[in-house]
Amino acid sequence: xxxSVSNSQAGYYFLQVPGPxxxxxxxxxxxxQPMMDHRGPVFAKLAAEAAQNLKPIFKTKQPVxxxxxxxxxxxxxSIANCxxxxxxxxxxxxxxxxxxWGKVSRELDxxxxxxxxxxxxxxxxxxxxxxxxxxxxxxxxxxxxxxxxTSTGVTSDIAAVRAALNAANHDALLFxxxxxxxxxxxxxxxxxxxxxxxxxxxxxxxxxxxLAFAAVSEKALEAKKTSDLNPGYFEFDPLISxxxxxxxxxxxxxxxxxxxxxxxxxxxxxxxxAIYARHAKLGEATRACVNVWGLETQCQVEGxxxxxxxxxxxxxGINADEMRAFIFDKYNLSLAAGLGKIAGExxxxxxxxxxxxxxxxxxxxGVEMGMEAFGIKFKKGGVNAAMDILxx
Amino acid sequence: xxxSVSNSQAGYYFLQVPGPxxxxxxxxxxxxQPMMDHRGPVFAKLAAEAAQNLKPIFKTKQPVxxxxxxxxxxxxxSIANCxxxxxxxxxxxxxxxxxxWGKVSRELDxxxxxxxxxxxxxxxxxxxxxxxxxxxxxxxxxxxxxxxxTSTGVTSDIAAVRAALNAANHDALLFxxxxxxxxxxxxxxxxxxxxxxxxxxxxxxxxxxxLAFAAVSEKALEAKKTSDLNPGYFEFDPLISxxxxxxxxxxxxxxxxxxxxxxxxxxxxxxxxAIYARHAKLGEATRACVNVWGLETQCQVEGxxxxxxxxxxxxxGINADEMRAFIFDKYNLSLAAGLGKIAGExxxxxxxxxxxxxxxxxxxxGVEMGMEAFGIKFKKGGVNAAMDILxx
Numbered sequence: 001x002x003x004s005v006s007n008s009q010a011g012y013y014f015l016q017v018p019g020p021x022x023x024x025x026x027x028x029x030x031x032x033q034p035m036m037d038h039r040g041p042v043f044a045k046l047a048a049e050a051a052q053n054l055k056p057i058f059k060t061k062q063p064v065x066x067x068x069x070x071x072x073x074x075x076x077x078s079i080a081n082c083x084x085x086x087x088x089x090x091x092x093x094x095x096x097x098x099x100x101w102g103k104v105s106r107e108l109d110x111x112x113x114x115x116x117x118x119x120x121x122x123x124x125x126x127x128x129x130x131x132x133x134x135x136x137x138x139x140x141x142x143x144x145x146x147x148x149x150t151s152t153g154v155t156s157d158i159a160a161v162r163a164a165l166n167a168a169n170h171d172a173l174l175f176x177x178x179x180x181x182x183x184x185x186x187x188x189x190x191x192x193x194x195x196x197x198x199x200x201x202x203x204x205x206x207x208x209x210x211l212a213f214a215a216v217s218e219k220a221l222e223a224k225k226t227s228d229l230n231p232g233y234f235e236f237d238p239l240i241s242x243x244x245x246x247x248x249x250x251x252x253x254x255x256x257x258x259x260x261x262x263x264x265x266x267x268x269x270x271x272x273x274a275i276y277a278r279h280a281k282l283g284e285a286t287r288a289c290v291n292v293w294g295l296e297t298q299c300q301v302e303g304x305x306x307x308x309x310x311x312x313x314x315x316x317g318i319n320a321d322e323m324r325a326f327i328f329d330k331y332n333l334s335l336a337a338g339l340g341k342i343a344g345e346x347x348x349x350x351x352x353x354x355x356x357x358x359x360x361x362x363x364x365x366g367v368e369m370g371m372e373a374f375g376i377k378f379k380k381g382g383v384n385a386a387m388d389i390l391x392x
Numbered sequence: 393x394x395x396s397v398s399n400s401q402a403g404y405y406f407l408q409v410p411g412p413x414x415x416x417x418x419x420x421x422x423x424x425q426p427m428m429d430h431r432g433p434v435f436a437k438l439a440a441e442a443a444q445n446l447k448p449i450f451k452t453k454q455p456v457x458x459x460x461x462x463x464x465x466x467x468x469x470s471i472a473n474c475x476x477x478x479x480x481x482x483x484x485x486x487x488x489x490x491x492x493w494g495k496v497s498r499e500l501d502x503x504x505x506x507x508x509x510x511x512x513x514x515x516x517x518x519x520x521x522x523x524x525x526x527x528x529x530x531x532x533x534x535x536x537x538x539x540x541x542t543s544t545g546v547t548s549d550i551a552a553v554r555a556a557l558n559a560a561n562h563d564a565l566l567f568x569x570x571x572x573x574x575x576x577x578x579x580x581x582x583x584x585x586x587x588x589x590x591x592x593x594x595x596x597x598x599x600x601x602x603l604a605f606a607a608v609s610e611k612a613l614e615a616k617k618t619s620d621l622n623p624g625y626f627e628f629d630p631l632i633s634x635x636x637x638x639x640x641x642x643x644x645x646x647x648x649x650x651x652x653x654x655x656x657x658x659x660x661x662x663x664x665x666a667i668y669a670r671h672a673k674l675g676e677a678t679r680a681c682v683n684v685w686g687l688e689t690q691c692q693v694e695g696x697x698x699x700x701x702x703x704x705x706x707x708x709g710i711n712a713d714e715m716r717a718f719i720f721d722k723y724n725l726s727l728a729a730g731l732g733k734i735a736g737e738x739x740x741x742x743x744x745x746x747x748x749x750x751x752x753x754x755x756x757x758g759v760e761m762g763m764e765a766f767g768i769k770f771k772k773g774g775v776n777a778a779m780d781i782l783x784x
Contacts (some may be wrong), residue, residue, distance in 0.1 A: 010662060010670060011748025012404060012414070022404070270402060278402065331750055356403025358723055361757035362750035365775070369749070369783035383757070383775060391761035 009332045016363045017336040018150050018180055018309035019203040021353030023259075027206060030262035031255040038254055039247065047246035047257050053264035057182065057205075057272070058197060058215040060189035065239040066260065067212040068253050071179045071200030074212035075104045077234035078175055078196040082220050084228040085109040087141040090131055090172065092124065093117035096151035096339040101144050101177060108229060113140065119342060120300040122149070122156035125164040132168035141223075142173040142195075148181035151339040153311040153348065154299045155185065162193045173223060179203060183267060184279045184308040184352040195220040201256065204275075204308070206263045206353050210256045216240075276307075282351040282360050283307030285389035289364050289382035293371070298346050308352035311338070313345055318376055320347045327370035333363060357390040401724045408755045409728040410542050410572055410701035411595040413745030415651075419598060422654035423647040430646055431639065439638035439649050445656035449574065449597075449664070450589060450607040452581035457631040458652065459604040460645050463571045463592030466604035467496045469626035470567055470588040474612050476620040477501040479533040482523055482564065484516065484553075485509035488543035488731040493536050493569060500621060505532065511734060512692040514541075514548035517556040524560035533615075534565040534587075540573035543731040545703040545740065546691045547577065554585045565615060571595060575659060576671045576700040576744040587612040593648065595700070596667075598655045598745050602648045608632075668699075674743040674752050675699030677781040681756050681774035685763070690738050700744035703730070705737055710768055712739045719762035725755060749782040 015022050036043050047066075054064035067074055083089070091102045092115040102112045115127050123145055132140060145161045148154075158176055165174060173195040178187050182197075183204030189197055197215040201207035216236070224236060238249035267275065287305055290297055290312050298311035314320045324335045324347050336348035349367065351360055364383050371378055407414050428435050439458075446456035459466055475481070483494045484507040494504045507519050515537055524532060537553045540546075550568055557566060565587040570579050574589075575596025581589050589607040593599035608628070616628060630641035659667065679697055682689055682704050690703035706712045716727045716739050728740035741759065743752055756775050763770055 009748055010416075010667070010746050012746075012751050014750050024402075275402070332748055333750060354402050354404075356401055356724055357761070358406050358725060358754035358758045359404050361775075362754035365753035365757070365779055366750045369779050373783055380776070383753075383779070384772070387757055387761050387775070391765055 011332060014331070014333040014359065014363050014366060016350045017334050018348060018350035018352060019200070020209055021203055021206060021350065022355070023208060024206055024263070024266065024354050026266065027259045027262045031259040033255075033258050035254055038251055043254065044246035046261055047242065047248070047252065048244060050257055050261035050264060051243035051246070053261065053268060054213060054215075057264060057267060058187065058189045059191060060215050062190070062216055062218065063240045063243040064213055064215045065236065065243060066252070066257070067214060067234065067239060068210070068250070069212045069234070070209060071198060071212050072104065073234065074198035074200070074214050075101055075177075076108065077212070077231060077236070078198055078214055079105060079108050079110065080227070080229040080231035080234055081236045082173065082196060082223045082227055083110060083141055084226065086111060088113055088139045089142045089144055090115065090128065090140050091144045092128060092156075094122055094146050094152065094154055094156060095119045095149035097149055097177065097179070098144070098146040099340065101146065105144070119152050120154070120298055122154050122301065122304045123161055125157065125160035128161055129164035129168045132165060132170040132172065135170065138171060140170070140172045142175050144175045144177070146177045147187065148178075148185065148306050148308050150180040150309060151311070151342070152298045153306040153309045154301070154304050155181065155306050156304070158187075158194065159192050173220060180308050180352065183272070183275055186276055189215050193217070201260070204352055205260070206266070207256060207259050210253050211260060278356070279307040279352060281390060282355055282357070283310065285357070285360060285386040286310045286349055286351055286364065288389050289386040292382040292385040293368070293378040295378060298342065309336070309348050309350045311346045311348045314347065315377060319344050323347065323371065323374045323376065326374050327366060330373065331366040331370055333366040333370070335367070360390070361386065403724060406723070406725040406751065406755050406758060408742045409726050410740060410742035410744060411592070412601055413595055413598060413742065414747070415600060416598055416655070416658065416746050418658060419651045419654050423651040425647075425650050427646055430643055435646065436638035438653055439634065439640070439644065440636060442649055442653035442656060443635035443638070445653065445660060446605060446607075449656060449659060450579065450581045451583060452607050454582070454608050454610065455632045455635040456605055456607045457628065457635060458644070458649070459606060459626065459631060460602070460642070461604045461626070462601060463590060463604050464496065465626065466590035466592070466606050467493055467569070468500065469604070469623060469628070470590055470606055471497060471500045471502065472619070472621040472623035472626055473628045474565065474588060474615045474619055475502060475533055476618065478503060480505055480531045481534045481536055482507065482520065482532050483536045484520060484548075486514060486538050486544065486546055486548060487511045487541035489541055489569065489571070490536070490538040491732065493538065497536070511544050512546065512690055514546050514693065514696040515553055517549065517552035520553055521556035521560045524557060524562040524564065527562065530563060532562070532564045534567050536567045536569070538569045539579065540570075540577065540698050540700050542572040542701060543703070543734070544690045545698040545701045546693070546696050547573065547698050548696070550586065551584050565612060572700050572744065575664070575667055578668055581607050585609070593652065596744055597652070598658070599648060599651050602645050603652060670748070671699040671744060673782060674747055674749070675702065677749070677752060677778040678702045678741055678743055678756065680781050681778040684774040684777040685760070685770040687770060690734065701728070701740050701742045703738045703740045706739065707769060711736050715739065715763065715766045715768065718766050719758060722765065723758040723762055725758040725762070727759070753778065753782070
């Protein structure tokens with residue numbers, strides 16, 4: 001926990017951005033253990049156990065690689081291992097991160113076919129199906145789907161995207177970005193037939209940033225054999241081997257691996273269904289609060305609201321970033337910025353990871369008091385609506 | 393900070409008992425430094441600086457001893473150094489801790505004259521004056537006044553007690569228990585003419601329990617010369633010397649001294665007036681909340697409400713301890729028990745130390761939701777009243 005990295009006011013710091021999220025004290029303690037020989041038997045056992053703990057979390061029987069990099073590195077890794085120069089990839093636009101995924105793809109010499117989106121709704125599976133059906137030559141090698149778009153608070157139905165591939169009888173791989181969805185909401189790697197899922201450590205997994213993850217399918221590993229890109233640092237083979245042996249191809253970030261073992265144990269102890277339910281309640285309470293305030297969520301489609309983060313639109317004429325800065329100074333509460341084309345128009349309330357009803361109530365109270373002091377026109381009483389949900 | 397010592401639910405633990413209070417991460421980090429030679433120059437300098445930092449906090453030019461013991465040890469120390477067997481001491485009853493102070497006094501062979509109180513109001517200075525005037529033989533050697541009665545959330549006017557001694561022209565020493573008042577509200581050792589003030593580390597000073605403090609006057613040190621009690625471990629002379637040299641008469645609790653230096657620096661950095669004002673606002677907001685709930689505070693006298701802790705009476709037929717246990721399980725929120733003759737009738741909301749508006753809002757939301765779920769009859773909307781105060 002971090003109550004000392006804040007605006008230097010007394011008392012807990014309310015870290016309500018959608019990552020980095022609060023790191024539990026137990027994880028901090030685990031990470032504070034002394035360095036050890038990363039080629040020795042003790043570390044090897046610990047690192048292998050940490051990697052194996054990720055399988056039930058991704059709901060897969062296949063290996064889940066631990067990659068010493070940020071989530072962006074896992075994008076790079078998955079492309080560089082399983083695709084080839086000039087490959088076409090289909091990317092439904094849902095917000096800032098799906099857009100950035102396209103940018104990374106172009107940098108690695110892929111050809112991106114984007115399905116334009118409005119940043120206020122999730123993936124339209126019908127459009128994915130249509131695009132795949134139109135690709136009679138089978139040039140599209142992969143569909144890149146963002147499970148939870150962190151910039152907008154919109155989730156997409158990955159099972160429906162899989163169904164679209166099946167309906168179109170198309171052979172493309174399905175890549176899924178689970179960076180801000182994993183643990184916060186149900187993700188079923190094998191059940192949904194996902195080929196590569198990538199994630200980062202600093203969100204639902206309750207760790208500092210620094211580790212990325214990639215879950216793969218047999219089909220993805222088959223595709224790897226014909227890839228002509230050079231993964232270099234991100235070569236999958238030794239990373240897959242490390243999930244069994246705990247021995248990395250280079251020096252791994254030892255303390256983060258200590259933390260990963262502890263955090264995954266805590267997650268499996270609490271139980272995924274209990275964690276999903278906790279996030280669902282926090283998300284519902286946040287939306288009930290925003291609704292009473294009379295403000296609009298960036299997400300406009302019922303059933304697509306994220307349980308990890310809620311993006312709230314501020315009234316015309318208000319600069320959301322100035323409001324956030326004001327609230328940080330006044331209440332020791334960090335809200336996240338709007339990104340890309342909605343910068344300044346939204347603020348985002350993260351409610352994923354190591355969060356509970358009272359941390360959310362502290363945060364929502366801070367927003368309600370902060371908005372009033374900043375002079376925003378809204379209806380008070382949101383916090384009461386949130387309590388009605390949380391106490392149900 | 394401690395988010396892992398709770399009821400094992402995810403998310404921050406809301407520690408709202410009036411001590412031990414939340415220990416800031418900076419203090420935890422300071423206490424986590426390696427052990428060092430407690431007779432060496434580095435520790436000596438650090439320990440002396442820590443002790444000197446206490447002087448402005450107690451508002452005194454006299455030494456403030458650091459005693460490796462709990463607050464109860466400081467009661468023992470102050471009696472054993474400055475009083476004698478059979479001495480009469482006048483103790484105005486205000487609650488559980490003034491009562492316990494009397495018990496310790498009797499155990500050390502003092503004769504206690506108690507001014508009976510109702511546990512719902514502070515010290516009646518007129519009664520102190522009357523008792524002293526009646527003591528024409530000058531047999532009363534000290535008045536023991538509790539500045540903030542932690543069990544009831546009632547403060548007493550120490551300046552008025554001093555004025556009572558002066559008005560009666562009585563020579564008794566004035567001992568003050570500042571355990572839960574120091575830092576949370578104004579305490580002026582020299583200005584109020586207090587002879588011995590005792591305190592503990594685990595409240596306003598934001599440290600774990602383990603250290604006690606005693607501020608003395610020249611008159612107290614003069615009285616020490618004729619004391620016939622044997623202080624033993626608690627002998628003042630070497631402890632007073634340690635405030636200058638940093639060298640203790642026995643092995644001091646090294647990590648707590650590291651923490652003391654850091655915590656006192658943080659307090660002096662934030663500034664006492666700012667800290668008093670922060671506590672005043674948290675106290676006012678809590679009382680506004682309880683008032684809307686339609687519940688009674690244990691303190692019945694306007695102007696005597698504590699800014700460190702609010703004791704709230706539960707409706708007839710409700711067991712406050714069962715309610716507290718329920719709320720702890722449900723919301724990861726620790727409220728404090730009623731003590732002594734009001735056990736089960738009150739719960740106490742601590743709002744002292746490393747606390748801010750949003751931690752209080754989390755706590756008050758937890759009480760409001762918890763009381764409803766527990767089936768207590770009260771009026772909702774208290775949290776809104778608290779926000780009205782906090783956002784002023």
